[in-house]
Each structure stands twice: as structure tokens, then as C-alpha cells.
Amino acid sequence: MTDIPRRAVSRTAKLAALPLGFAGRTVLGMGKRVTGIASDVISAEIQQRTAEQLFSVLGQLKGGAMKFGQALSVFEAALPEEIAAPYRQALTKLQEAAPPLPAASVHKVLAEQLGPQWRDRFTEFDDSPAAAASIGQVHRAVWRDPSGGTRNVAVKIQYPGAGEALLADLKQLSRLGGMFRAIQPGLDVKPLLTELRERITEELDYELEAESQRAFAAAYADDPEIFIPEVVSAAPRVLVTEWVEGTPLAEIIREGSEEQRDQAGRLMATLHLSAPPRAGLLHADPHPGNFRLLPDGRLGVIDFGAVARMPEGTPEPIGRLAGLALRGEAEAVMAGLREEGFVSQSEEIDAQAVLDFVRPMLDPVAEEEFRFTRAWLRAEATRLASPRSPAYQLSRHLNLPPSYLLIHRVTLGSIGVLCQLEAKAPYRAILERWLPGFAPAS
Template sequence: MAKNASSPSRRFMKLAGMTASIATKTVSNSIRNLTADDEQKLASKTNLFQDIGIQIADTLGEMKGAVMKVGQIASQYKDIFPPEVAKAIAKLQRQAPAVPFSAIQQQVEKELGKPLLQAFQSFDQQPFAAASIGQVHRAVLPDGQEVVVKVQYPGVDEACESDLKQVRLALRLMGVIKIDKKLQDQLFTEIQDSLSDELNYEIEAQNLEVFKTFHQQLDNKIIIPTVYKNYSSRRILTLSLERGDSIETASTWPLETRNQIGRRLIRALGQEIFYLKRFHCDPHPGNFAFREDGTVIIYDFGGVKTLSSDIVSHFKHLVQAARQQDITAIENHLDALHSLSDKGLFPEELYLQWLEVLLRPLTTHYDFAENSAHHDGVTLVKKSLKYWDVFKPSPDTLMVNRTISGHYWNLIHLKVHDDLSDLFEELVPTTIN
């Protein structure tokens, strides 16, 4: 890893410099706009947010490692940022550092306590995937079993808490976090917990085993890699090699196959949320692979969200109230989920329009490629903007919303064209005890 990423003092100075620069820009912008009208202030704030968003993304992207992962996780909670900032930091999800193989070999040998080629029959030097905190290599075990080995970059787990504090300070100074301090504390605690979990591959190994056992009992065409514990540790994770095609390839298959895959993705997510109460919350297409018999392979269980029974119950009853267009019940459950600032402020007419748009993909014969719900939703956003502060991001709902939205776009990529109302009823029955 680059020297500036591995030195705590250099990393701190770079983050502190970014924070000071952001504070200066924010104060200067306020002074310049003391006599400006509302339109000029809005244009100036938009430019400021674009500028600062790019600065944050560029700084974190250069630093790689843990601090880049902080930015990536923060970008998953994009609902708490203005669009200009969310768009800028979203690019962190696509960036990845380059690490010399010698550092990877040293890390593997340190973690497993033996020379690389004593632990493995062969080990590809070139990674086939890389991310902010580690990269993945193909290898072969001594018994001939083909595996993939996920290796965490050396030193990446060293100053995560201070990195997160600096990023949060920068965001607070620029005044872009759209929530009160109490909710900020809850969200950043969750981000810190998520970061800590992702840096511990033993937790991911446990997640893999839990989800594999769960899905094996329900659907033999949901494939989750097997963990090889003797070749894994806190910073090394060795898994069975499960081959499949990308979502781009799967999108060219016959409609019947694409519909089968789409149903399998939605059913698996619903079963995880409503039955297991833990779900795979990184719906990026790269975390899935597909086979022409309709099989879905799920990778990367570093990101898993656990839900309480109360939260799951509120989600179920929220869906039921939405089906019945019961606005009072909807607001009661949104309030219980900490997603509503106050009741009775959002017009009933807009509620009903939003309900039709949001339920359309799950209650009609819907063409995901046409994507009418999204297009109509964009129109509704413009009509709803003046009421947008009525709703607020919540630690209880952000990752559920993000995951459902991500799978909606996966079905768009697959060009699913199907009536999912029976699946919707299966997962969340109209009548809930």
C-alpha cells in the first residue's frame, strides 16, 4: 500500500488539511453571500457542495485503505447528503488501490503461519478483483480444490476510528449532513460498526455459513461459497470458487430465465429480511453471478444488516397499510421507524400517488426495462420537494431502502418483465397476525 496510506501521522495530516480547507471554503461562501438573494444563495451553495464533494472524494480516493472504506460506507448512506455531495463520493465505490504481490504474500504467510506455496498448491499473483480494503486471488489448495482467497491489505485496520472522526468532522463543518446530532450519532455509530465488521473476515466467514445454511433449506439454486476455515483468519478468507456469469451476460438470456433469476433475487432478499432478520445489504451487481439454469451465486458477506423483531414487524405492517392505502397507519409505522419528522404534514393526494408508484413493480405485470415507476417517481419528486423535510433518514430503514432499491436496478439490468404479485403476497401476506 502507498506509504501515505499506511502512515497514521500522514493520513491524519491529510485528513486534517482537507477538513481545514472545507471549513475555510464554507466560511468564505457565507461571507460572500451575506447580501445575496435566495436564488443566488442556492446557486452558490450548489457550487460549494459540488466543489467540496469532489474534494472529499478525491482525498479519500488518494488515501485508499481504511479511510477510503469509510468514504465508501458513507456513500451507501447517500440519503443523508445533498445530491451534489452524494454524487461525488459515490465514485469511491468504483475505485480500488493497487498493491504489490509481495505485500499480499507477506500478509498471507503472516496470517496462516506458513510459506505461501506450502499452504497452497498454487496462488495467482494477479488479483482478479480489488477493493478498498483488500483484493481477491485465485488459488488451489493442496488437495486440488480451486478456491478464491480474499486478502486484506496490511495495516488497513489501524486507524479506522480516527479516520471516521475526521470524515465526520469535515462533513459537519460543511453543513451537509441533513439530520440532527442525535441521529448523526446513531448513523455514524452504525457506519463505525459496519466498518469494524468488514475489517474482520472471521465475521464475514460466520455470515457466509449462516446464510449458506439458511438458503440451502429453501432453494438449492441460491449458491453461497463454502468457507475453508483452515485457510482463513481475521484478515484472510478462503472460499470455494463458484463460477457464474455477470449480470451483463445474464441480461442477454431468454426472458423466462431472466424472470426466474429476478424472482430468485427478490425472494432471497425477502426471506432474509422477514424470516432470518439478517440480510445481505450490498446489492452491487458485482456481488452476484448467474447461471443459465436460473442459479444465483451471492458473494461478499462483509456487509450484513441485522434487524430486530420490532423493526421487521413495523415493516410488515407498513406494507400492509400501504396496500390498504391507510395513511394514518402508514404514518404511525413510519414514525415508529424514526422516518417521519411529524404526522399530518404530507398531503394525502401525494401519499396515494407515491403508493401507486412504489407498489407498481410488485403488484402489476411490470416491465422493468421500461422502468415506468422510476420515471413517474422523478415527476412526483418535483411535486413533493416542498414537503421533503417531513421524511428523514433512519438507521432502522436506510440499509433496507438501499438494498431494495439496488435490487430494483438489478431487475432493470436483467430486463425482467413479470407479475411479481404472487411473490409479494408470499413474502408479506395481505393479512398479518
């Protein structure tokens, strides 16, 4: 039996217990309501206890639970501070750490993927993982080049049974929508889970990841701001790449200087917007564990398991409609949204109301510089998610076309990281350079 399936029963039991604990806390809340305790106090208490159990369980798991926890963790900046603060550290751990695979299991995978003489390919190999994530872990090693030279490399090794674990965990997590709404009302995790499920096959194929990484490396070769490590060797479940020495973004979020935060934020935005036109690809996994700030100031990108193929670059209507909204052209914005499928052709909606809905989202590019903050993101989340908000009521009449789902999710994830960094940068100039059709008011 492989390492992951051996623990499948235990993992499934932990996940299955989450809704039971949530139900108990809901009953507790109902009991306190009878005694006359204020409803907002009860709600906060239920939210905090639910968050504590949820993040605790996710933090113990590999597979889909940890993958989902990583995806969710970039949104922690949108959570109310009284909930987010106690668990920020636990969420960040999801981005950098997991229980390690035993050395004997690591060696078995390497022998299967690189051949029984795999040790001859390295002059050194550290059995202790340098990092671990949802479907694999990374070991530091020294690669022996055919020319006789050596170089420091990162060896990513996929957990045995990772695919089965991912599918099983995501199936369990799809039943927990009520819990996440308790933590953040209006949060719908189903689209996120659906997308994660659809991308499992791609992320499990390290040879496909190597192909994507090579495309990124070619597009950003000798770039002064973005560094993509070279692929050294690839097999279906083992990927060897150049080692990247730098400060993880998770560490910068915790204790970085303002200069580091601003630099990281500017480069994250540059990567997000420039990759589709330059590489025909979008990096689709914007959590801090995938990025390093290098000593020379460049942004190092170390994971390409999740990418979106965009051979035509970013759709032009995104930039064009953003520019129209900044210029206050309500009727033109409405016409464009109808054309792209965001608004039904038959739906009667006030154009100015739609512009009022969209315009606050564009504050980061309305001025020459903008500082993303947790407070800004929480205010936007409240505006869009509160059932009493006009924006919430209007959103029920809007659609998200399938062709825009991934772009939307990655953009939200990137904004979440920028708010964690609280990064200030000239985001409008970055859009003007890389987003086709974007022409804000002068």
C-alpha cells in the same frame, strides 16, 4: 510499521483538507452572490466542485474512507443528474478497486494466518489481486483439497492495520457532515457513520464472516436463483471461499442489457427479502461490488462481512403496515406507527397526512410490476429532503426506532442499487411471498 499505518498521516491530511476546500468554495459562492449571480447557479457550482474533491479523495483511500465511499455510492442515483453524471464512474470504482497490497505483505499475512507452509495448501496462487476493497483484497488461487482434488478459490486477505485505519478515517469523516449537505441538502451522514463504526469489529473478524457465509450457504443450498459460495478455510484475517465466475453488478449498471438489469434487480430484491426468514440473517452491505450475475442467470453473493442477525425473521409490523397503507387505512397505519415507536404516543399528528407521507414510498409495490429509476429516487429524495416540502416538515415529528435502523439503512441501500440498475420486476409478488404480514389491496 505496517503498510496501512505507514500512510496514516498522509490519509488523515487528505481527509482533513476536505473541509478547508469546502470552506473556500463557500466563500467563493458568497462573493458571487455579491456580484448578483443567481443563487441556484452558485449552489450548483459549489456542489459540483465539492463532489469532485470529495469523490477524488475517497477514491484514493483504503480503510474507513473507502468503506464510507462504498456505502455512500449506492445513493448516487438520488443525486441531481448534473452532479451525479461526472462522478458516476469514480463512485463505481470505489466498489471494485483500491491500491493493491505488495506481494511480500500478502505472503507475510498468509504465513501468519495459515502457517509458514501456506504454499502447500495451494497448487497455484496469483500474487496480483483480483479485487480490492476497504479492509482487504482478494486473490485468485487453486486450493489443494485433502482428498487430492483441487478447486478454484478466492483468498481474501485483510490489510495489516485495517482496524486502526477504519477507526481513524471514520473519526475524520464524522466532521464532514456539512460537505455532504452541500452535495445533497437534507443528507445526514452521521447515522451511517455511527452504524459503520459499530460494525467494524464484526467485519474485521473473518472467522465470524465465515460463520455467516456458511449459514447463508446452507439456507440457499441448491437454490435456482441465489448462489452462495462455500467456505473452504477461515482464519482471523484470511478467508478462503469458492471462486465465483460472473459479471459484477457494477459492470451491469454501466453497460448491461435491459434483461440483465431486470434479472439482477429481481434477484437482489429476492435476496433482501428472503434471507431473514430463510437464514435468520440479513445481508447488510448491498453495494454492487458484492454481487455477480452468473452465466446461468443466478445471483452470486461474495461478501458476508456485514450481516444483521434476525433469528425471528423480518418484523411482522413492516409488512402489515405497508399493506394497510396501500389499502388507504390511515387510522390503522397511525396506530401501528405509534405502537412501533415511529410516532410518539403524545404527538398530535393528522393520520391522513402521515399516510400521504408514507404512500409514495410504496409505489414500487402498488402495481404488479415497477421499474426503479434514478428519476423516481431523485423525486422521492427531493420530496423528503426539501425544507419547503410538507413531507419534510412532517418527518421532523417522526422517529426511527433503533431496532429498525439497520433494516431501514439496508432497504435504502438496496433501493439505491435497484435505481442504478433501473430494474423492472414484480416486486409486489416478492413481498407477498417473503414479507410477513404483507397483504396489499386486491
